[in-house]
Amino acid sequence: MGRRVVEWPVYPRGNPGGLGLVLALVPYSSFVLAGLTLLLLGLGELAGKVDWEAVLGGALWFVVNTAALPLGYRAVSSLIEGVVVRPDGLEVRLIRRRFIRVEEISEVEALDGEVVVRTRDGRELRLGVFDREGFVETLREVWGLES
Amino acid sequence: MSVRCYRIFGGPTGPGWIRRVRIAASVGVTLFALAAAVEVGWLANWYLGAAVFLLIFGVLPALVHLLCSHVRVEPERVVIVRDFGFFRRELEIPRDLIEGAEVASGRVRTREGERKVRWIRVYLRGRGCLPVVVRDAEGLARELGGPP
Numbered sequence: 163m164g165r166r167v168v169e170w171p172v173y174p175r176g177n178p179g180g181l182g183l184v185l186a187l188v189p190y191s192s193f194v195l196a197g198l199t200l201l202l203l204g205l206g207e208l209a210g211k212v213d214w215e216a217v218l219g220g221a222l223w224f225v226v227n228t229a230a231l232p233l234g235y236r237a238v239s240s241l242i243e244g245v246v247v248r249p250d251g252l253e254v255r256l257i258r259r260r261f262i263r264v265e266e267i268s269e270v271e272a273l274d275g276e277v278v279v280r281t282r283d284g285r286e287l288r289l290g291v292f293d294r295e296g297f298v299e300t301l302r303e304v305w306g307l308e309s
Numbered sequence: 310m311s312v313r314c315y316r317i318f319g320g321p322t323g324p325g326w327i328r329r330v331r332i333a334a335s336v337g338v339t340l341f342a343l344a345a346a347v348e349v350g351w352l353a354n355w356y357l358g359a360a361v362f363l364l365i366f367g368v369l370p371a372l373v374h375l376l377c378s379h380v381r382v383e384p385e386r387v388v389i390v391r392d393f394g395f396f397r398r399e400l401e402i403p404r405d406l407i408e409g410a411e412v413a414s415g416r417v418r419t420r421e422g423e424r425k426v427r428w429i430r431v432y433l434r435g436r437g438c439l440p441v442v443v444r445d446a447e448g449l450a451r452e453l454g455g456p457p
Contacts, residue, residue, distance in 0.1 A: 167403065177417045208354060303436065
């Protein structure tokens with residue numbers, strides 16, 4: 163699915179090892195659904211009857227589910243490369259990209275297990291980034307913050 | 310300078326080993342799934358055979374990810390490769406951007422509770438750091454030049 167060149171630090175949202183395993187199992191959901199449909203059909207044939215409406219329903223279900231796979235893949239992979247620290251702000255990815263400019267940010271606080279970014283208009287963004295200390299250190303270096 | 314691969318879920322190897330394992334896993338799982346499907350299809354019926362094929366073949370991305378995802382250290386770049394069999398995701402860090410790397414550790418929350426995790430912080434010139442998780446964290450940190 164392509165190669166990206168790092169220009170600015172990229173942080174995963176959560177443990178990248180666990181997220182990778184979830185991403186690896188995303189296509190399996192489609193296989194399991196199709197497999198279960200065929201399993202039911204197979205058992206139906208063993209019982210002596212095949213429901214052709216079920217065959218059509220199963221095929222349709224598989225197509226819909228397979229078509230939804232890219233969205234599932236995108237959602238999980240956006241967690242692996244979830245937050246990019248850029249000199250002009252934070253790029254947060256969760257399926258779609260969202261950009262928060264440095265001027266909009268009033269406070270960044272590292273809590274237990276997450277980093278809270280507060281904006282000047284009162285909004286609060288909770289980022290469960292991996293390596294919180296490194297993330298805060300990166301914000302200091304890239305944005306030139308004192309503390 | 311040779312290319313070295315630090316696997317995310319295993320020890321360091323060369324790129325040839327990863328390529329061979331990837332091919333072996335893909336062929337092995339596909340053949341096993343086919344054999345099981347033919348056996349079940351023959352004994353029961355072909356719907357059940359196809360179901361068995363799909364259920365076995367579906368584990369391929371997870372297996373390839375566990376065996377072949379790695380961080381490849383090349384003279385010009387460091388590439389974080391996440392291989393899922395059907396698709397691949399690569400993050401390339403140009404070598405001239407890397408200032409050094411050090412091992413860090415901490416606790417992350419999982420469903421089973423807190424777990425200790427070790428990773429390395431790759432320091433980018435004037436751009437902070439970037440976390441990378443590999444099994445042999447010390448080896449990779451050393452190869453990337455140690456702490457800046």
